Amino acid sequence: MFLSTSFTSGVLDPQSIISGAGPWGLIVVCGIVFAETGLLIGFFLPGDTLLFFTGVLVLSGVISQPLWVVIPAIALAAVLGDQVGFFFGRKSGPRIFERRDSGLFSIESVTRTQGFFDRFGPAAVTVARFVPVVRTFAPVAAGVGKMPRHLFAMFNIVGGAAWTLLLVLLGFGLAHIAGVADFAARYIDLVLIGIVVISVVPILSRAIAARRKSTVDVAE
Numbered sequence: 092m093f094l095s096t097s098f099t100s101g102v103l104d105p106q107s108i109i110s111g112a113g114p115w116g117l118i119v120v121c122g123i124v125f126a127e128t129g130l131l132i133g134f135f136l137p138g139d140t141l142l143f144f145t146g147v148l149v150l151s152g153v154i155s156q157p158l159w160v161v162i163p164a165i166a167l168a169a170v171l172g173d174q175v176g177f178f179f180g181r182k183s184g185p186r187i188f189e190r191r192d193s194g195l196f197s198i199e200s201v202t203r204t205q206g207f208f209d210r211f212g213p214a215a216v217t218v219a220r221f222v223p224v225v226r227t228f229a230p231v232a233a234g235v236g237k238m239p240r241h242l243f244a245m246f247n248i249v250g251g252a253a254w255t256l257l258l259v260l261l262g263f264g265l266a267h268i269a270g271v272a273d274f275a276a277r278y279i280d281l282v283l284i285g286i287v288v289i290s291v292v293p294i295l296s297r298a299i300a301a302r303r304k305s306t307v308d309v310a311e
Contacts, residue, residue: 109141109148116154117161120145121168128230129172131179139223139258146262162259169251173216173230177243180234208232213242217250 109116120141127138142165148154149161156164207225208215216238219229233243 109144109153114155116148117145117156117164120154121164124165125168125172125175127172128169128227129175131176131227131231138226139221142255142258143262146259146264147266148262149259150263150266158259158263162255165259166252166255169220169255170247173247173251174244176227176230177234177238177240177247180231181237182234208236213238213246216243216246217253220250220254 109120123141124138145154145161145165146158149156149158154161207219207222207229211218216229216233219225230243230247
């Protein structure tokens with residue numbers, strides 16, 4: 092296969108995870124995507140690369156289901172995972188994170204994620220989908236911060252659908268061109284940074300404009 096072995100080496104090799112699952116590949120992908128936020132273990136699961144290789148392996152036939160089944164199934168798993176994380180934050184988040192003050196499950200991690208919300212507002216739920224680690228804690232932070240359920244659900248659905256659609260289609264599309272697919276496999280992090288920039292720039296522009304407007308209003 093044309094995929095880079097150096098990129099996919101290691102215990103959490105996305106290609107091996109999917110290929111090794113055989114006919115259950117799609118279910119395994121959905122389970123991992125759900126666990127990434129629903130079970131708060133996304134900091135070591137290969138979510139972005141998993142979706143990229145899912146698209147590649149749909150084309151190669153390793154995943155037998157068509158794209159019109161794969162994309163909605165993964166998007167649903169992503170949305171449900173965030174909803175569980177949000178519920179967890181609402182019910183138990185503050186108490187648990189106050190008790191654990193080391194490692195990734197720490198007040199510092201939640202504070203860093205909360206800073207993400209301070210910058211982007213409710214849209215952080217959508218943007219966070221493209222940012223590893225922050226993606227895991229964003230729904231919990233939203234729950235701890237008592238974001239309205241309907242508002243969280245709206246941005247969660249948009250983020251889950253956009254994340255799944257972009258990455259799966261990226262893998263599926265680039266798999267048609269061996270050289271480009273190998274490049275993307277090696278430099279997927281840079282590709283994802285580009286996606287994040289495209290997602291964040293409009294939000295930052297609106298935030299800067301709103302801040303300037305509020306400054307002018309105060310001055311007047």
